[in-house]
Amino acid sequence: MHGCTRRRTPALSTPLSPAAHVLVHVALHTPSHSGVGDLLSYACDRALPPGTLVRVPLGAREVLGVVWDADAATGELPEGATMRAIAGVLDGLAPLDLPWRRLVAFAARYYQRALGEVALAALPPQLRDLRPEQLARRLKRPARATDSAAGSVADAIEKVALSPEQESARAKISSENGPFLLFGSTGSGKTEVYLRCVQAMLEADPQAQALVMVPEINLTPQLEDRFVSRFAPRFGAGAVVSLHSGMTNPQRLKSWLAAHSGAARIVLGTRMAVFASMPGLKFIVVDEEHDPSYKQQEGARYSARDLAIWRGREQGAKVLLGSATPSLESWHASRPPTPQDPEGGRYLRLHMPSRVGAGALARVKRVDMNQQPRRTVFSAPLLAAITERVGRGEQSMVLLNRRGYAPVLHCADCGWKSDCPHCSAHQVFHKIDRTLRCHHCGYTVRVPLHCPTCGSPDIHPMGRGTEQLEEQLAALLRNVQRPDGHPARIARIDADTTRAKGALEEQLAQVHAGEIDVLVGTQMIAKGHDFRRITLVAAVQPDGALFSSDFRAAERLFALLMQAAGRAGRDAAYVAAQATQAEMWVQTYHPRHAVYEALRRHDYETFAAQQLKDREQAAMPPFAYQALVRADARTQEAAQAFLQAATAAAHAAGLPGLDGTVVLFPPVPLTIQRVANVERAQMLMESGSRTALQRFLAAWQPVLQATRSQPEHRGLIRWLVDVDPLTI
Numbered sequence: 061m062h063g064c065t066r067r068r069t070p071a072l073s074t075p076l077s078p079a080a081h082v083l084v085h086v087a088l089h090t091p092s093h094s095g096v097g098d099l100l101s102y103a104c105d106r107a108l109p110p111g112t113l114v115r116v117p118l119g120a121r122e123v124l125g126v127v128w129d130a131d132a133a134t135g136e137l138p139e140g141a142t143m144r145a146i147a148g149v150l151d152g153l154a155p156l157d158l159p160w161r162r163l164v165a166f167a168a169r170y171y172q173r174a175l176g177e178v179a180l181a182a183l184p185p186q187l188r189d190l191r192p193e194q195l196a197r198r199l200k201r202p203a204r205a206t207d208s209a210a211g212s213v214a215d216a217i218e219k220v221a222l223s224p225e226q227e228s229a230r231a232k233i234s235s236e237n238g239p240f241l242l243f244g245s246t247g248s249g250k251t252e253v254y255l256r257c258v259q260a261m262l263e264a265d266p267q268a269q270a271l272v273m274v275p276e277i278n279l280t281p282q283l284e285d286r287f288v289s290r291f292a293p294r295f296g297a298g299a300v301v302s303l304h305s306g307m308t309n310p311q312r313l314k315s316w317l318a319a320h321s322g323a324a325r326i327v328l329g330t331r332m333a334v335f336a337s338m339p340g341l342k343f344i345v346v347d348e349e350h351d352p353s354y355k356q357q358e359g360a361r362y363s364a365r366d367l368a369i370w371r372g373r374e375q376g377a378k379v380l381l382g383s384a385t386p387s388l389e390s391w392h393a394s395r396p397p398t399p400q401d402p403e404g405g406r407y408l409r410l411h412m413p414s415r416v417g418a419g420a421l422a423r424v425k426r427v428d429m430n431q432q433p434r435r436t437v438f439s440a441p442l443l444a445a446i447t448e449r450v451g452r453g454e455q456s457m458v459l460l461n462r463r464g465y466a467p468v469l470h471c472a473d474c475g476w477k478s479d480c481p482h483c484s485a486h487q488v489f490h491k492i493d494r495t496l497r498c499h500h501c502g503y504t505v506r507v508p509l510h511c512p513t514c515g516s517p518d519i520h521p522m523g524r525g526t527e528q529l530e531e532q533l534a535a536l537l538r539n540v541q542r543p544d545g546h547p548a549r550i551a552r553i554d555a556d557t558t559r560a561k562g563a564l565e566e567q568l569a570q571v572h573a574g575e576i577d578v579l580v581g582t583q584m585i586a587k588g589h590d591f592r593r594i595t596l597v598a599a600v601q602p603d604g605a606l607f608s609s610d611f612r613a614a615e616r617l618f619a620l621l622m623q624a625a626g627r628a629g630r631d632a633a634y635v636a637a638q639a640t641q642a643e644m645w646v647q648t649y650h651p652r653h654a655v656y657e658a659l660r661r662h663d664y665e666t667f668a669a670q671q672l673k674d675r676e677q678a679a680m681p682p683f684a685y686q687a688l689v690r691a692d693a694r695t696q697e698a699a700q701a702f703l704q705a706a707t708a709a710a711h712a713a714g715l716p717g718l719d720g721t722v723v724l725f726p727p728v729p730l731t732i733q734r735v736a737n738v739e740r741a742q743m744l745m746e747s748g749s750r751t752a753l754q755r756f757l758a759a760w761q762p763v764l765q766a767t768r769s770q771p772e773h774r775g776l777i778r779w780l781v782d783v784d785p786l787t788i
Contacts, residue, residue, distance in 0.1 A: 081143060082107050086116055086125035089180035089188075098168075098175040099128055103143040111155030113183075115148040115191060122147055124188040126156060126179050148192040152199045153320065159375040160337050166374075167335075167367055172687075172757050172781040173360040181359060182335035184316045186309040199317075220252055225412040230256050232410055239369055239379040241349075241394040243386055244412035245662070246626020247419060250382045251283070253412075254345045255290055257380065261343045262295065262325050268342040269319070270326045271377075273333055273364060275351035277306040278564050279588045283347075284328050295325050303329035303336055331356060331364035334371065341377045344368050348588060349381035349390055350619055352786050361782045365390075381407070384626060384664070385619035388675070389682040391668050419635060422597065422628040422642040424660040426651040437524065437532055442598055442645050446537070449596050450577045453543045454638060456596040458529060458580045459624050463554040464488035465528045466521030469496065471511040473518055484734040489521050490556070491528070501736040526554050529600065530580045542577060553581040586624040592631040595638065597624050598645040606653055609731075610788065611680055618655050618667055621646065625659070681784075685750045687757060688782040689764070690742040696729055698775035699741035703727035706767040707743070710760055717756035722747045738777060744788060757781060 081103040088100055102116050112127040161179075168178040180188065190198065222230065226249050233240055234257070244250045258270045272287070274280055280302055287300045301315035301324040318324035320337040327336050331354050346354070346365050354364040365381065372379035381390055390407065397404035415421065427439045438446075446456045468486040469478040478487040480498040487496035489507065497504045510517045521528070530552040537548040551567060558564040570576050574593055579585060605617040621644070629635045629642025646656060658667035676683045689706070693699035707724055718724075725744040733740055747753040761781075768776060 081105070083143075084108050084114075084146060085128050085130035086114060086146075087128045087176035087179045088116070088118060088123060088125045089176050090174050099130065100125075101143075103145045108146075108149065109155050111157060111161060113150040113153055113156070113187075114146050115150070116146050117144050124180060124183070125176070126161075128175070129158075129161060150190075150192050150195050152192070152196050153317075154339075156320075156337055157339050159339075159341075159371070160335075162374055163335065163367065163371050166370060167360065167362050169758075170754065171360050171362050171783050172761060178360050178362075182332075184309065184313040186313040187316070198313075222252065222256070223249060223412075223414065223416055225249075225414055226253050226256075226416075229253050229410040229412055232408065233257050233378065233380060234260060236408055237378065239372060239407045240381065240410055241386055241390050241407045242380060242382040242410045242412065243391075243394075243664075244382065244384060244410075245415060245421065246384045246623065247415040247421075247630045248384075248412040249416040250347070250412065251286065252416075254347070254380065254382070255286065257378075258287075258326060258343055258345070259291070259294075261378075262291075265340070265342060267322065267340040269322065269324070269338045269340040270343040270345070271333060271336065271338060271341060271368075272326065272328045272345040273347065273354075273368065274328070274330060274588065275348050275353035276584065276587065277304050277330060278558075278568075278584055279348075280304055280306075280328055280330070281565055282568075282589065287326055287328060291326060298323060299325040301327055303327055303333045305330065305332060331362075334362075334364040334367045341371075341375050344372050344377050344379045346379070346381045348383055348623075350383045350385055350387040351587065352616070355784075355786045361780070361785075363784060366784070385622045386664075386668075388615055388668060388671055392672055392682045415630075417631075417633065419629055419631070420642065421662050422625045422644040424625065424644045424646065424656075424662075426656055426660065427645060427647045428651045429647050429649050437529070437600065438536060439647055442600075442647065443536060445596055445643065445645065446533075446578060446598070447540050449640075450537065450540050450542060450548045452638060452640070453574075454596070454640065455571070455574070455576065455591065455594040456578045456598065457585060457591070457594050457624070457627055458533065458578060459583070459586055459597065459599045459620075460524065460526050460529055460580070460601055461583050461620070462523075462525045462601075463527070463556055463582055464497070464499075464525035465491035465531075466525055467523040468521070469507070469519050470522045471514065471516055471519045473516040474511060474514040476511050476513040476519070477522075482734070482737045483732065485732050488525065491521075491531070492556075500732060524601065526552055526580050526582060527556070533578055533580065537578070548577045549575065550578045550580065551576045553579060553585050555582070555584070558584075583620055586620055586627065588623075589627060590630060591627050592634060594627050595629055595635060595640050596643050596645065597628045598647070599624060600647050602646060603648050603650060606650060606655065611675070611678070612786065614655055615671060618659065618664075621655075621659050622662070622664065625662075679746070679748070683748075685747050685753050686785060686788070687745045687753060688742050688785045688788065689745070689779060690730070690740060690782065691727075691779045692738045692740050692777045693775050694737075694739065694777070695775060696733060696739040696741060698773070699739050700727040700729075702767065702773045702776045702779065703741060703743045705770070705773065706760070706764050709763045709767055710756075713759075713763060715756055715759045715763070717747065717752045721749060721752045722756045742788075757783070 083101045084104045085099040085101050108127045110127055110129045114125050115122055116125045164179045168175045230253055242250055262268050284302055291299055301318050303315045319327050322340055327333055346368050349365050356362050369379055393405040394407035394409035395405040432439050449456050466489040469489050478496045480487045480503055482503050483498055483500045485500050487498050490497055494507045495504050511519050533550050540548045553567050605613040625644035691699040691702045723746045727741050727743040730740040730742055
């Protein structure tokens with residue numbers, strides 16, 4: 061499709077001689093459902109290499125674009141039209157290389173998004189707004205001086221002795237091609253293996269780069285400290301950069317430029333970092349590869365873990381996935397060969413079951429809440445165990461994956477609940493500022509003095525959140541003293557307490573310094589943190605996920621509890637000095653459930669085997685492939701009507717796969733069907749063949765667009781495709 065304009069808008073066009081111009085094909089940020097097409101053609105006075113960044117006019121705006129792979133062409137313009145010219149070329153940057161462009165093209169094709177949408181979203185936001193002269197000034201700024209000494213300073217780097225399991229894993233990664241799944245228990249030293257492998261790769265090739273990904277922003281500073289302390293003396297202070305959404309736009313641009321130029325040898329980042337331009341990429345680490353945070357939930361819904369595997373294969377880089385609780389997809393993909401399955405999986409599984417320093421995994425204790433008094437929050441045995449640890453100067457961690465004070469306010473007289481007027485969800489009670497807050501749309505009001513329906517003053521909270529746990533623990537431990545005679549100190553870490561910039565780092569520093577005795581929080585404290593003094597972890601209300609309609613709920617709960625248990629007893633010397641044993645407490649009404657039985661034994665392998673058996677019998681991933689189409693509209697009827705019409709049109713067009721290879725399920729509302737006054741519906745597609753599902757989705761895209769343009773579907777706000785969804 062050509063980016064040309066009629067003569068009626070001459071101010072926005074640049075007339076060129078029809079006989080002397082070169083067409084340059086440019087990828088722009090246009091949504092897939094806009095109907096604009098993947099590439100627009102512009103006029104230029106010279107041919108530009110693919111990957112060049114350019115500024116081009118688009119409507120009344122001037123936007124950033126990427127010159128894409130297509131033959132430059134000359135030709136006559138349609139009569140009465142003028143070809144719009146490229147407004148500027150960002151000559152100061154080397155073109156984005158072919159492996160990067162192939163990665164973007166694959167992601168756009170596989171996840172059913174527009175090429176330019178994926179390409180431009182992968183670039184730093186500030187770069188999209190810079191004109192060529194502004195970028196030139198930015199690139200002229202002197203770089204911060206770096207210490208590139210590789211002699212005595214490098215020799216002074218602490219050499220940590222690897223355990224036999226670590227050395228075996230390192231040797232396999234060095235000698236094999238991979239991809240690798242490093243299945244190591246919590247505290248087994250996976251990070252040290254990452255460091256050694258990255259170091260060996262960078263020392264072997266002076267142009268090599270490594271990408272290390274973590275699932276969440278709060279894990280980046282801790283990992284960055286270890287990588288900087290290890291590699292800055294050898295490769296210079298600027299050799300390690302971070303790349304995540306918590307950075308300011310100038311910071312992200314600086315890190316991206318360093319990676320793109322090759323000055324940064326190591327990039328640490330969250331899922332967005334998988335699209336970093338790294339011409340010398342030779343090694344990719346995906347830490348905590350099981351974490352659902354690697355799946356983008358807005359825009360192009362890509363899986364950074366899966367794209368890392370694809371990118372490594374295409375770019376010739378080794379890929380190392382690491383986890384104590386691998387995703388079942390990765391576990392299945394790393395299955396060893398058997399007589400029944402002689403080929404096995406695509407990944408090479410490496411096992412590190414032992415903790416570094418011979419420390420023992422936490423002993424799991426289950427408290428049957430059926431035997432406790434009604435409305436008990438902390439059972440007597442658990443409270444006694446926490447009290448004992450405070451008295452010895454040890455730390456405890458209490459996990460509840462629900463923030464706020466209580467999930468809902470309730471009127472005992474008329475049954476009123478604090479429902480959000482804009483969503484099909486409750487407003488959560490936050491006692492600290494006396495507000496009711498919707499965690500879906502953000503709508504916030506003050507807590508009423510009486511019931512809005514009947515006027516009764518008898519309104520009270522139902523259920524519990526982390527804020528209430530913190531308050532109750534403070535009351536229960538008010539007379540408990542630390543060894544120094546001071547009262548117990550309790551802190552809470554969740555999304556509410558870490559909103560301010562630097563708040564999370566400050567709170568984590570207090571925990572590491574031993575200034576906190578009991579840490580209360582959501583799942584953000586259960587992942588990846590190396591807390592050295594915590595000897596007890598407690599999950600107080602984990603049962604909610606046991607009977608969820610989501611077939612992945614049990615897998616996620618087991619992973620969360622195993623990760624949480626791994627925060628206890630990580631320092632074997634400290635545990636021995638305290639003459640204690642690390643413990644994981646689970647308060648449950650179903651103590652004999654298979655999830656808790658496997659947790660008690662720290663037996664991921666048996667748990668995974670049973671889960672995979674169940675999924676194979678039910679034809680669920682990884683034994684089948686899924687996609688969702690979601691529709692948002694002002695009414696639920698309009699959303700479902702669009703999906704039904706698109707399904708009927710697909711059958712009428714005889715699209716490939718509808719002979720039974722691809723199964724389309726009827727549209728249904730989402731679990732939370734209304735958010736911010738928008739009704740949401742979805743329909744599921746399944747197939748035993750990934751190729752067949754992709755072929756159907758590609759053929760269905762124009763049908764969906766045509767259905768959207770019909771007058772009867774004007775009430776539709778938007779629709780989107782989610783390939784390999786994690787939540788159904």
